[in-house]
Amino acid sequence: MSIAPSPLMQDLIRLALAAGREIMAIYATDFSAKAKEDLTPVTEADEAAEKIILSGLARIDASTPVISEEAAAAGRIPEVSERFFLVDPLDGTKEFISRNGEFTVNIAKVQHGVPVVGVVYAPALRRAFWGEAGVGAAAGTLAGDDSVNWLPIRVRPCPPDGAKVVASRSHRDQATEDYLKGINVKSLCSAGSSLKFCLVAAGEADLYPRFGRTMEWDTAAGHAVVAAAGGRVMTIEGQPLTYGKRQRGYDNPGFIVSA
Known part of the structure; x- marks a missing residue:
């Protein structure tokens, strides 16, 4: 359809x-x-x-x-x-x-x-x-x-045997590695740009953690795709990632994209 x-x-x-x-x-x-x-x-x-x-x-x-x-x-x-x-x-x-x-x-x-x-x-x-x-x-x-x-497209429920995680190809950091050690990861792949959001939105990945620096223009379009596909983009503190943060220079905090 x-x-x-x-x-x-x-x-x-x-x-x-x-x-x-x-x-x-x-x-x-x-x-x-x-x-x-x-x-x-x-x-x-x-x-x-x-x-x-x-x-x-x-x-x-x-x-x-x-x-x-x-x-x-x-x-x-x-x-x-x-x-x-x-x-x-x-x-x-x-x-x-x-x-x-x-x-x-x-x-x-x-x-x-x-x-x-x-x-x-x-x-x-x-x-x-x-x-x-x-x-x-x-x-x-x-x-x-x-x-x-x-x-x-639609996000998928995370499989019980572990998540397929997609991470940045160019911006992997220790915070991401530490986070991955604390969750059940079945497989890990890398991708560039906003494709990571889209893989989660399409049910081709389950989780995208990002702790390094991003700007609002990096994330807004992918965020919209994920949200419309039934997914969530949440800060590390568990709050929805929001936009128009002029006082932060339009700089995002760390976030996690999931179903």
Whole structure:
């Protein structure tokens, strides 16, 4: 049984696919990377994809402010209140640079601190995911003409013989290792970018712990997909992960993604 995205979601999917095409065009070249002020890498693909998404969002919903990673890194962060977009035009820049394919385009809409709409697109894998509160979550693989047959996804109950855990490929830390020692782990796999959220949402993994630093634009789209698929994103203290944390510089605390 297929599932149909809402008109807003269709617009956001089109934007994500357009950004993905630009990213893949640059991926095929001998691109270079530079370091931002926080020493994280950025490429021309990050900047080109962001330009496409910001231009598109201005056409779709000009009244809703947008916080986007590269603009934020340059100090361009608008005042936001109960409704705003969060964008990571190229989540997993390290994966992009290493050419392992595990990078995504992330677009989310937040209302009252909760990501209610999100699309995650992995252009190298041609796999896309979306989630919308009150509608559901879906995944699909792009055909040659970029058409997608969207199939509903849902988190799965954790198997009694242990969890399949997905962890960061580029940001594993001792806190994660210590946490894993205290739970029943059947298998452990690594993935880059917001694909980790999507694997849990699709029932392909049971748990994603993240104790290292993330920003709101890293997580909002994947969070929306997980929530719409019936999952949870909770802080280490057991509270729902929320958005619009200007006083923290839009920095997330550690969190755990689960069914």
